[in-house]
Amino acid sequence: xxxxxxxxxxxxxxxxxxxxxxxxxxxxxxxxxxxxxxxxxxxxxxxxxxxx
Ligand SMILES: [Zn+2]
Numbered sequence: 001x002x003x004x005x006x007x008x009x010x011x012x013x014x015x016x017x018x019x020x021x022x023x024x025x026x027x028x029x030x031x032x033x034x035x036x037x038x039x040x041x042x043x044x045x046x047x048x049x050x051x052x
Contacts, residue, residue: 017029
């Protein structure tokens with residue numbers, strides 16, 4: 001999923017990742033969105049286990 005690696009994004013809304021502060025195309029970069037998703041899944045697991 002790296003088809004958007006051009007420098008056309010320089011003029012358009014270049015944003016910073018709200019989590020790690022790196023430049024990103026959206027407000028959460030890919031790496032962090034991965035992390036967030038993993039954490040969400042973890043949480044779900046926990047809830048499944050904890051509140052049976
Ligand atoms: Zn990030």
